[in-house]
Structures are given as structure tokens and as C-alpha cells.
Amino acid sequence: MVNNEFLEPFEQMLGEVFPPAAVRAIEAGASDTGGGEAAMQAVEESGFLDALVAEDAGGAGLAIADVAPLWMALGRHAVPAPVGQTMIERAAGDSDTDKRANANALLRAALIAGAAGRLLDMAVAYANERVQFGKPIGKQQALQQNLAVMAQDVVAVRLAVELAASKGWPDMAQAATAKSVAAEAAPRIANTAHAVFGAIGISAEHDLGLYTRAIHRWRLEGGAETLWSRQLGAAVLASTQPSVDWVRETLF
């Protein structure tokens, strides 16, 4: 998953197709830009929408573990178009709704992981740049502690996603693990980013809102932490195994 040959061209394509202005226009449902349709057409031409489709069916035949980094890249660019959803739809086959729901939950968790990483990068860079009281605000211990917590959340979400993506199409427990961890951490991550940026981050012209709006949307889509934790908890309580045995056998 670390050396993913598809990641670089994919990110480059996203940078071209989904610059902040395009994200804003799509979010606003601007009909004068053709909404997200033109952008989706550009993604279609890149071939990435068939990433999960089997090779003998004309796709790239990638595994979920290979695609998860691409999903995180979508989050890093706050992509508002259904790129990941379309990948899932094209590969999920006929009518397996659980398979779709689980994959979509993992997708949202991966999107959150990507946006969270971008928010951390932005917040750290700004904290080193913004001067108050005669020094960069990042030199203040209060901010350092908050940003350290944010970094921990970002790492936890990413590793939960990588874990859940490591064994092919996710089952309920894998999807729930990723979505529960990501959804629970998402508001903390967004709030810390906003706290660092202050008022400018609230303004419509600033890009911060692209990522924090997206993170809240992805948290709720298809169920947030309570729904997925409840499903996971029901499976745990239905088994007789102690916690470490259960986690090892079910998720690793």
C-alpha cells in the first residue's frame, strides 16, 4: 500500500480536475459549470472509475487495499463528486446491499482520513506562520498540545482505514471499525483546525471550510460513530471471546 504506482497520477488528475474553485462550484450545485458532471467526465476519461472492476471485465482489477490510498487522496482534495462511490458501484455487482454499505462506510472513513491529513498540514503550516504576541502561535504550548492531539487522531484514523482495507472488500466489522474511529475523531479534527485558523478560517473565501464541511458530511453519510459502533458492539456481545482474541481474529 505504501508504494502505490497509481497514487501519483491520480493525485495529479485530482489537482487538475478539482481545484478549490471547482470544489466550491460543485458544492454550490452551480448549473453554469455543469455541476459535477464535467468533472466526473474528466475522471471517467482517466479510467480510475473502473479501478475496482476486474481486469477481465475491462477494469484495473485493483484490491481495496490499493484503492484506499486513492480514496484518501479524494479526501485530501475535498472532492465533492461521487468518485469513490462510482468505483464501488461499478465493482459491487448486482444486489448485495451489505457489500455496498460496508464499502461505502470504509470509503467515507478513508475520505475523512485524507481530509484530516490535509487539515493537519494546513494547521501546522499556519501555526508556524501566524504571529501573535511577538512569535508564531505554534510556539505556544497550548496550541502545541492541541495540534499534538489532532495529529494523534489523524494517525489513528489512517491506521484504522488501512487495517479495515487490508483484507479485500470489508465485512461489517472492518467497515464499522474504520467508520467508528473516523467519525468519532472527525469533529475534533475539524474543530482544532478551526481553532488554529481563527476567524479567517470561517470566511467563505478561505479554503479551510472546504475540508471541514466535507469532513462533517462524510461523518454522517451512511451512519456516523453511534450506528457503526452499535453494529460492531452487537457482534462483540454475540460472541463469547475476550476482547483481544476477538479483535485479533476478526480484524487482523
Add this chain to the structure above:
Amino acid sequence: MRGLAEESVADMSLAQRSRSWSGFDAEFSRKLGQAGLLGLTLPTEYGGGGRGPFARFVVVEELLAAGAPVAAHWIADRQSAPLILNFGTEAQRQKYIPAICRGELLFCIGMSEPGSGSDLASVRTRAERTDEGWRLNGQKIWTTNSVHSDYMIALVRTSGTSDDRHRGLSQIIVDLKAPGVDIRPITDLAGDAHFSEVFFDNVELAEDALIGEEGGGWQQVVAELAFERSGPERIYSSIVLFDAWLAHLRGAGRSDPATTALVGGFMAKLAALRAMSLACTGQLAAGESPVVEASVVKDLGTAFEQALPLAIGDDLAAYPDEPVSEELQAALTFVTHIAPSFSLRGGTREILRGIIARGLGLR
């Protein structure tokens, strides 16, 4: 492995098993040594298992999940032996490591002093050169298991003053049976006495008491702390209680949405933390020293350990008509009271976040 762990806890109460890696049983540690389950990361030529950090992870996880009494060998196996392997002379390796792997030589760590907690570089305990070796004077405190240990690896000043900070610090292996060493146990708020004050009054030590380079103590300690902070013991301190609560819920047939979501949320966090600890283990296996990553594991892991007793207490209190066993109640009380120590021992939460902030480029 599992058989040994289960056998070791067969006669222990739930509250005793909840002591996790504070539980002391020298005989059990020797049994693990005989079974080849200590020193797994160490080379076979020194009596180790020659297996690496992942094998150790498997064994440690199994022991912690059972609530086995691992304190006797814990520190020697985790960090003293790797430290001696990395920085010691061949003679020091031969002297200590094989006996550690047999579970016969018990170590403790001398870092904190009455005036040096988080500000570790301010230590004042001093070792002066003599014709025969070193003369040690000063005091350590909060030294876990020193009363049972054979040796302490102490961070001491060998030159300069406290103003020199990281310069002039060295690590010294102190024979705790040497004349002039006085150990006084300190009782904690739960009634246990796992840590102590240790006084050094003109303790004469041989030349080979110095471990590693004179003046290189700080760098050695930083590398050592990556071992200390990234392991499963920073996730599993409340795991015996967690499992007892799960057993209680299953027995009571409880399936209310709030509790079920609570269980699932904790399990998801446990999975993410285990993945993170394994990632650090991978870095250790690759010969790296994941200082920042270990701080992330420890801070998030101890937050998980501390959240568990509070949430479990609240959950049980929400069902006052549901009988709770005395055992579970005692374990819950113990873990609730001792949990604040989880984010003190081995580096406080605030210090760890400072290390992470430095890793982010903020300091």
C-alpha cells in the same frame, strides 16, 4: 504460551489480575525464562530467542490479556537487556543478558528524583570517578519494583552541573545489594507498594558500572524510551476489566443500544491502537527508533485505558437492579483509582504531546 499464562492466573482474583504489569511473581518469570519466552528480541548467543520484536509482541499481548503477573521480568526484558545489548561491552552483555533471559536477574529503572520528574535532564544524583570505579551519591524516587530488583540502571550526572542539562549525564548499572543503597517502599492510593525511594550514600561501584558512553546517557535514554512507550502495555492496562465487563454484559443478556454502541466504540479504538502499536513494532524490527510514533501510541493508548473504567462504572450504575459481582466491583474500583497513573508513568501526557509537537515541526 496461553497455557502458562492461564496457569499463572488460576489462583488470582480479578482485582489482582487487574494489576496488569504491576503484578509481581518472580517464580512465574523464571518459568517463562525456562520456556524460552523471555529475551525473544535478543540474540541466541546471549541466551535470547533471536526472534525479534513481533515475537515479543505476541507473547506480551498474551500475558497482558490474561492479567499475568509479569512485573518481575518486565523492565529487564523490555528495555534493560536491549540497552545493554546496544550500548554495553561484550563483558557486560555476557554478565547480564543470559541471566535476564532466564528470568533470574531483575532490573529497575532509576530516572525520576524528588526534584526531577518531567524535567529529567535536571537529575542531581552523581557518580564520581574513583581509583576503582565510581562513587554514587543521591536519590531516586518512584522506582518501580526496586525493592525486588537486583540492579538499577540509573541516569546520573557524571560531569558538570544541572545547568549543563543533557550534557554530562550517563547511565550506571547499580548493584542494589551494594553497601550504601537504602530502599524504602512507598504505598500508593490503592494500598499497593510497587514503587520506592532509593537512597545512595557513598555507594562504591566498579569501573564496569558505566553502561555505554560517559556523557552519552541522554541519547541512550531517549532510544530506550521508544521501547518503553510503544508496546501493548500502553493499551492493555484496563483490558482485564474490559473483558470482565463484557462477560458481565453477556451474562446479563444486555443489548441496550447505548451499551452496545459503547462496546463497539471501545473495540474499534482497541483495533486502531493495536494497529498503531504493531506499526511501531515494525519500526523497532527495522532497527529504527520511533520516538514520536511511540509517544502517539502511549498518549492515545493510555487515554483508552483511562476511559474504560469511567465508562464501565457509568454503565453499571445505570442498571442499579442488575447484580454486579464483588470481583468485578473490586476490579472496577481498583482500575478507576489507579488509572490516573497510566498517563504519568513512562512520561506524562503533556511531555508526550510536546514530543509530538516537535515531530510536527512546531518546536
